[in-house]
Amino acid sequence: MSSAYSRQEMMAIATGREIRDGELAIFGVGLSMLAGYFAQACHAPGVRAMTEGGVYGATPVGGLPWGIECNRLAVNAVSFTSALDALGCLVASGRCDVGIIGAAQVDRFGNVNTTGIWDGPIGESYRPPKTRLTGAGGANDIACGAKRYLIMVSHEPKRFVDRVTYISSPGYLDGGDARERVGFVGGGPSAIITTLGILRPDPQSREFQLDAYFPFSGVDEILANTGWNLQVSAGVRVVPEPTLQELAALRRVDQKGMLRR
Amino acid sequence: MSTKVITLAEAVRRYTWDGMQYASGAALPVGSDAIAFGRELLRQKRRDLHAVFHANTQQLNLLAAAGAVARAECGFSGLEGFGFANGLRRAVEQGRLVLEDYSNLGMTLRLLGGALNWPFVPATVNIGSDLQDRRAFEPGIHPNRNKIPAVTDPFSGRQIGAFSPLRPDLAAIHVTLADSDGNAIMLGTEWSRFELSRAAKRVVLLADALVHTDCMRQYPNLVRIPGIIVEAVVYWPFAAWPQASPGMYDVDEAHMQDMNRALGSEEGAAAYVRDYVDSYADLDGYLERIGAGKRAELSNGATAFLLDPYRRWLLPHAEAQALSTGGDA
Numbered sequence: 001m002s003s004a005y006s007r008q009e010m011m012a013i014a015t016g017r018e019i020r021d022g023e024l025a026i027f028g029v030g031l032s033m034l035a036g037y038f039a040q041a042c043h044a045p046g047v048r049a050m051t052e053g054g055v056y057g058a059t060p061v062g063g064l065p066w067g068i069e070c071n072r073l074a075v076n077a078v079s080f081t082s083a084l085d086a087l088g089c090l091v092a093s094g095r096c097d098v099g100i101i102g103a104a105q106v107d108r109f110g111n112v113n114t115t116g117i118w119d120g121p122i123g124e125s126y127r128p129p130k131t132r133l134t135g136a137g138g139a140n141d142i143a144c145g146a147k148r149y150l151i152m153v154s155h156e157p158k159r160f161v162d163r164v165t166y167i168s169s170p171g172y173l174d175g176g177d178a179r180e181r182v183g184f185v186g187g188g189p190s191a192i193i194t195t196l197g198i199l200r201p202d203p204q205s206r207e208f209q210l211d212a213y214f215p216f217s218g219v220d221e222i223l224a225n226t227g228w229n230l231q232v233s234a235g236v237r238v239v240p241e242p243t244l245q246e247l248a249a250l251r252r253v254d255q256k257g258m259l260r261r
Numbered sequence: 262m263s264t265k266v267i268t269l270a271e272a273v274r275r276y277t278w279d280g281m282q283y284a285s286g287a288a289l290p291v292g293s294d295a296i297a298f299g300r301e302l303l304r305q306k307r308r309d310l311h312a313v314f315h316a317n318t319q320q321l322n323l324l325a326a327a328g329a330v331a332r333a334e335c336g337f338s339g340l341e342g343f344g345f346a347n348g349l350r351r352a353v354e355q356g357r358l359v360l361e362d363y364s365n366l367g368m369t370l371r372l373l374g375g376a377l378n379w380p381f382v383p384a385t386v387n388i389g390s391d392l393q394d395r396r397a398f399e400p401g402i403h404p405n406r407n408k409i410p411a412v413t414d415p416f417s418g419r420q421i422g423a424f425s426p427l428r429p430d431l432a433a434i435h436v437t438l439a440d441s442d443g444n445a446i447m448l449g450t451e452w453s454r455f456e457l458s459r460a461a462k463r464v465v466l467l468a469d470a471l472v473h474t475d476c477m478r479q480y481p482n483l484v485r486i487p488g489i490i491v492e493a494v495v496y497w498p499f500a501a502w503p504q505a506s507p508g509m510y511d512v513d514e515a516h517m518q519d520m521n522r523a524l525g526s527e528e529g530a531a532a533y534v535r536d537y538v539d540s541y542a543d544l545d546g547y548l549e550r551i552g553a554g555k556r557a558e559l560s561n562g563a564t565a566f567l568l569d570p571y572r573r574w575l576l577p578h579a580e581a582q583a584l585s586t587g588g589d590a
Contacts, residue, residue: 029341052365053289053450061563066512067291067341069450074292074507075563082451083315084373087366092386115362115391126400132350132360134339136392137316140364144386167390168362182389183419 005242007195008259010214011152012038013242013250015100015193018150023097024048024090026142029067031152032100033060034254042249050090052138054081063256068138087138092145094185099142099149104133105164106153108207108228109178110171110189113164114139122165129166136168143169148190155194155225162228172206179206196222198239199230207231212239264441264584266494269544271587272465273301276431276492280309280331284429284461287452288315289504290341291512295467296320297500297547298433300538303327313429315368315453319504319520322348323538326530330358332398334427336365343517348524361397361408363387367424369453374426375460384409384422393422432461435501436486437508438571439468441584443491444477444484448567449507451485458486465493467500469509471581476574496581497544499551502559508567510559513551544582 005013008031015035019025021044027036028051037060040047050056051068057078065072074080090096105113114136116129142149151171153159171189172179179188188206192199197213209231210222215238223230242250250259267275277283283302287293299320302310309331314321316337324330326348333349338360340346352358363371367387374382387393387409394404409422434454436445445466447454458464466486471494477484500506503513503520520537523529541547548556576584 053292053452055450064342066343066514066517067289069287069289069292069452069505069507070342071292071505071507071511071562071564074449074567080448080450082455083365083369083453084456087364088369092366111390122395124401124403126395126397126403128353128356128360130354132338132345132353134345135317135335135337135360135362136364136387136390137337137339138365140390140392141366141386144388166395168392170390173389179389183385183421184389185385 005247006260007214007216009247009250010242011193011195012259013246014198014239015150015152016042018191019044019047019098022046022048024095026050026052026086026091026096026099026146028101028139029065030102032102034064034259035152036100037253038250041253042246050086052083052087054083054086060253064254064258087141092141092185094145094147096146099146101139101142101149101151101169103151103153103159105159105161106151106192107161107164109173109175110151110192110201110208111164111167111173112139112143112151112169112171113166115166115168118165139169143171143186144184145186148187151189151192153192153194155196155222157225157227160226160228172201175206196225209233210236212237214239215241264586265443265488265491266441266471266496266584267587268585269297269301269495269497272493272495273298273305276463276465277302277307279307280311281430282311282313284313284432284457285318285320286432286434286454286457288318289452290316290318290337290339291343292449292505292507293435293447293452293501294318294320294504295433295435295500296502296504297497298465298467299324303329303534303538313427316365317346317349319517322346322521322524323533325349325352325358326524327534328357332359332361334361334363334368336363336368340517340521343521347521348530351525359397362392364392367392369456371424371427372453372456372460374424375428376456379426381412381423381425384424388422427460429461431463431465432457433465433467434458434486435467435506437469437506438472438476439466439494440472440474440477440488441494442474443488443494444474445486446480446483446571447485455485458490463492464490465495466491467495467497469498469500469506471496471576471584472571472574473576476571496585498548499556502551507564511562513555513559
């Protein structure tokens with residue numbers, strides 16, 4: 001039994017369920033941090049959480065932090081170091097178990113674009129985007145180095161494209177063994193968690209398939225909101241609703257109700 | 262007593278010029294950055310800057326909106342929880358500013374390379390993506406192999422990338438505490454200020470507060486920027502405003518939003534420059550512009566306890582100001 005919850009809350013809880021107790025984990029700002037600290041508040045109290053600024057041992061106070069370096073996290077950290085330490089020594093090195101990143105666009109092989117939106121292909125000569133976005137930030141480093149990572153993205157056709165215009169953070173590139181051929185330290189995206197369901201990569205082709213849909217969603221709605229010919233896994237299932245305990249934990253982290261707007 | 266403390270106006274007169282490669286630290290979008298230095302760059306009409314910012318900040322957002330930057334290199338280029346950086350994105354979309362993209366680790370590693378005077382830094386990130394294949398500074402070549410060229414690891418034989426080192430002409434670095442000789446303590450994440458302070462040809466500190474050198478002698482392990490690599494110190498409380506400085510002040514949420522909204526248009530940016538860049542005559546005028554009530558509110562945040570160990574060595578405002586040389590503030 002569950003009380004009412006929003007689509008964004010379901011996405012955050014489904015993402016948090018992917019985080020296991022004791023893991024070394026890196027969270028970005030916004031939804032990613034909410035999902036990560038939800039996991040810590042719920043089923044993974046021993047998760048070793050960090051942000052890319054090298055802010056360790058902190059849990060948010062006074063609402064969702066405005067940034068990875070926000071005073072809402074600095075207030076109870078046990079160690080402050082640096083980007084070189086967090087993103088370099090702990091992530092690019094291959095030590096980090098799991099990261100969570102967001103996306104403006106994601107494609108069938110889990111490649112992520114957060115750099116810009118162009119009117120059609122960029123072409124041979126690089127040119128400014130029609131809409132400039134936030135750039136790669138630390139997400140590229142997480143995508144290259146973390147043992148696995150999760151992508152959180154709102155499920156809309158304009159975001160789920162056959163091929164991203166610009167790869168800011170690499171997923172499985174062209175699929176198959178393309179990622180292995182580049183020789184990345186990290187293993188790649190293990191799931192795309194959306195506002196409608198969960199996609200996971202096929203072990204051989206590395207193409208993302210529909211693995212599960214949320215209780216308020218369904219296969220048809222997800223196919224209609226995906227810009228490529230999405231394959232549906234033979235074992236497609238419904239994701240269990242948030243429990244009351246999960247919702248309570250999430251709302252302790254999401255004090256200001258960012259996910260309920 | 263010898264002192265490196267000079268006014269902000271003097272620091273910009275002495276250490277900056279049109280077309281220079283200018284770096285700021287920490288270059289965090291919500292936490293620390295030497296934002297007051299950027300305001301002074303605009304007051305002195307510096308232009309055609311090549312900005313090196315680990316991540317975008319309200320400073321780069323402002324400099325870009327005001328048309329002072331021709332080229333920039335960044336990892337992250339947004340404002341985190343405050344959204345897209347409207348001034349920067351407008352300049353990029355209109356083609357007035359060429360933005361070269363790396364990742365946040367990529368920028369740190371390039372600064373480390375500059376600090377160590379290495380010919381290149383091995384790149385195991387940014388490779389295999391458009392961060393490697395697309396070079397905004399050399400748009401005609403695709404895939405580009407001059408930005409992060411492929412090199413062979415001599416031990417394993419596998420292909421990786423090579424990052425170019427950064428050696429900016431100047432780094433203006435925001436710190437929490439400095440003494441008059443340029444020894445500095447940073448509260449909160451360093452981000453890349455350690456690497457930047459060693460990579461830049463010259464370093465100017467912007468300190469929220471000045472302290473007696475006895476403070477540094479009490480906590481020498483925490484002095485990650487020593488005075489021997491610092492040219493000058495500027496005493497400038499609320500140097501990172503409207504962004505935060507852990508232990509000192511919280512982020513000014515309303516101003517962050519208002520400022521970013523203003524920078525989204527030509528007219529808004531001009532009004533912002535009029536009201537918050539050209540409107541004050543000196544440090545006290547700047548602090549008045551923020552407002553006594555707002556300063557008290559921001560200073561009363563939950564991280565204020567971080568400053569407790571250092572309070573006994575803080576120089577009072579008048580004493581700190583009196584140390585500054587170089588004429589007009």
